Amino acid sequence: MKNYWQDKNIEVAIGNLLRWGVILSSLIVFTGGIIYLANTGGTVPDYKTFHGLLLPYHSFSEVLSGIKDLKGEAIIQLGVIFLIATPVARVAFSIIGFAWEKDILYIFLTLIVLCIIITSLALGVKG
């Protein structure tokens, strides 16, 4: 079997994808953090009790509207979303490598993994 993964440096490309995903997410979290620390005075939020969804920024739309108002917390959450998306992007990217090798079985298995993650995205919404 041809080893596309090693020969064509697709592994190096995936490594770069991960590295840049982490760097980008960290920069967004850092930027949001500066705004958050500059604007939020006072004492530490009450982390002793779990507030769940009583606090904002736990869905994509809430995060987006928070960013429009330049809320530090919303920007941090955007960085977190990017971070979570990074390994998922790696899985999606692997399809290219398997397609090049014409490995139908592994294109299929990769799609299953992606479907599982999408399912968890849908299941995660509190009903």
Place this chain on the structure above:
Amino acid sequence: MTILTFTLIIFLGSMLAGFLGSLTGLGGGIVIIPMLSLLFGVDIRYAIGTSIVAVIATSSGAAAAYVKEGITNIRLGMFLEIATTIGAIVGAFLAVYAPTHLIAIIFGGILIFSAVLSFQKKVHFIKNEPATGWAKALKLNSNYPDINGNKIDYSVKNVGGGFAMMWVAGILSGLLGIGSGALKVLAMDNIMKIPFKVSTTTSNFMIGVTAAASAVVYFQRGYIDPGLCLPVTLGVLIGAFFGSRILTRAQTKGLRIVFAIVITILAIEMIYNGATHRL
């Protein structure tokens, strides 16, 4: 305490956690949860949500370095990810409904287990037998380059057993907000009999995706708080970066013992606090 002081202290603690986690190979997540819940009194659900984000950060950061070495078995990793991601979702939902003191007790148990495993002598399996059954159907046998660049062929055994173990590793990862790298390596080393050079990198390959599957559940349930993610994510990343830089030079045996003792003490505290319903 002001928010700035709190953020700085957690940042420094996370940096240390990331540094030690990467030096000892136990990962940063395993210290984040006891640090937040025992030291700072943070609700364990916030601690779990923050930890899973830190796990994704460190595993993706480390993977960039691993991938260059070209010893990840991508097919094996992708196939086993089916088990770990399904497990992760099951685990995340168990976490939503399980009482927190029970989670604390299970966490303590896994903490001790991981500390013990980190001392296990690595047995370097290189079996090279013709592929049969699942290993053949899934094209799992592969090779990796040794120091001289020669290709070393290896075969994968007991695919079903490894798959089942990975499912369990996924559940624990989703339930506790950790990478469960120790369990993943155990499944590949001891059950599937693949060389540990390959199992370590392949395990790391799977940790990020597994954690992402449960993180999307946690995110939407309010477990992931920006005020905690800020210092923990950045701190763990910086710590892990420096840890991996000196990893090749430092003598880690003594450090491992100290770290294992610290982890065991934390584990006992987690179990005690869980049993007395304080967590």
